Amino acid sequence: MPNPSSTSSPYPLPEEIRNLLADVETFVADTLRGENLSKKAKEKRESLIKKIKDVKSIYLQDFQDKGDTEDGEEYDDPFAGPPDTVSLASERYDKDDEAHSEGNQFPPIAAQDLPFVLKAGYLEKRRKDHSFLGFEWQKRWCALSKTVFYYYGSDKDKQQKGEFSIDGYNVRMNNTLRKDGKKDCCFEISAPDKRIYQFTAASPKDAEEWVQQLNFVLQDMGSDVIPEDDDERGELYDDVDHPLPTSSPPASSQPIDDEIYEELPEEEEDNVPAQVEEQRKMNQD
Template sequence: MGTVPHDIRRLLNDCKLFVSEILQDEELTENAQDTRRVLLNNFRVVHARNPQEFPYLEFKEDDGSDDNRSSSLGRSVQSDNASLASDNQDDGAPEYFGDIPPVAAQDVINVLKQGYLDKKRKDPSFFGAEWQKRWCVLNDMIFYYYGTDKDKHQKGSLYISDYDVQLVNNLRKDSKKNCCFELFAPGRRSFQFTASGPQEASEWVEQIKIVLRDLSSSLILEEEEEEEEPYDDIEQLSGPPLPHPVPGLDTGDEEDEDIYEVLPEEDFLNATDEGADGNSVQAWSTDYANYYQCLWDCTADEADELDFQRGDLVYIISKEYNIHGWWVGELNGAVGIVPKDYLHPAYIL
């Protein structure tokens, strides 16, 4: 059989809905009831002979006719119990987007919001309702919709990360025009829903936006983090950080101030004494409290600094620059400033 035009498919579907559902609750005469049964059976036969062309003409066994009566098309065909009745078909076959498996409404985990909404049909018929009541469930990844809150599998579902959401007021012209919102995405089918009131519609939109923000932030966290500079512990092993520069010391500035403490003239006169053997010795040679041992090697960076090696004994002449981390010391006749953090008392008195 050739391809059936869309208009004919839609007309047959509308006729089937009218005969199977709308006339079902009407008080028909016996003759009209018989005619209805024949028409229903004819729909079954058409579906049986052309299941690919007319999938929506399939019935459940308890839908429409009470018996399998013959028609002008030939013998009747038993319908498949797994098929869906037209009123529950929503947009044809159940819609499972991507790899979302069927799940019962009560088995959805991590539910963030759920409730009944009116969902707009994809292709409304002449006799079917444009909006259908659906039980909708939102979790942290997927938006599900069911016929009722007791359904064993969803009629449709979609990954919420693939869509955006917004409130719309042009979907309806009745009192609920301000209660509508839409899920949309470029190149994809849009989904329209109506809540019971504007406040509920806003709550649905806000909750969906929260999920979208959470999903977006989780993707950002997975991006490659900036590489940190490797920790260099060589400098730590060689010695502590150098102290702050002493204000006024020679650092290449135009002003070249003397960094040494000026001692009274008499101190220099008494700096040396005659020893028992007549040899002159330094007066501070026995001042053990001011002797410090060098803990690390230190190479002078400036002319006013003192050069020393680990284990050297430095005599501290002055602690004038203590607040800046420097002392004035003497080693082998040379005088200069030394970093105090490099020194340790040489004698325990």
């Protein structure tokens, strides 16, 4: 292959070739990265990655022009360097995906400016219409702000790539979305006659936490009563199991009664000597 530093193509790369190259690069760089490959397969993978980078270097001007039309945003790139075929095509497909779904229903907002964020973190979002080799899953920074689910390219983005209100949706774990080691990390948000959103978390525990938080908000939306924490409910049940004691006489009355019964014997003892002395005087007379 010609040296990319000294060779460049005067002709633009057809869009079909760019898309195919992007699919192959995503498959080789991302999909195979988490697989247990043999030494020979790893060497072949590295060789393909190098060849793809060389091809992109030959058509560097074409990729740079394409990158300038994408608003200068940062992209998820499996390699070091400027935005490449994977990230640019991924961005294009993601925008097309949203344009054909529900579109942006809420005004643009930076990821750092979201109010009342209940849960946030990186997830892999599944495209609605994905190609065979690549772009099925895209890394996105997701956040649940009140009752709206936002997703961004990163937590530094100034504008969301998409969002949707979770009102009317159901959330559940779904281990049938993938066949690799991340199958137990998947969950989906679905509703009748609406688009289904499917995500992959970093771990099964993280996926369960997303599902629990989303369900908590959905239950809160469907009820006029704000759900209570377990501690609050426990305090309520403790009060029922241990009713308040019945009213008793004032504390001050008890010492008064004791004083009465204690002084009576003392008065009798004090009067006995006086009676004896009076009887003795009468006998002397």
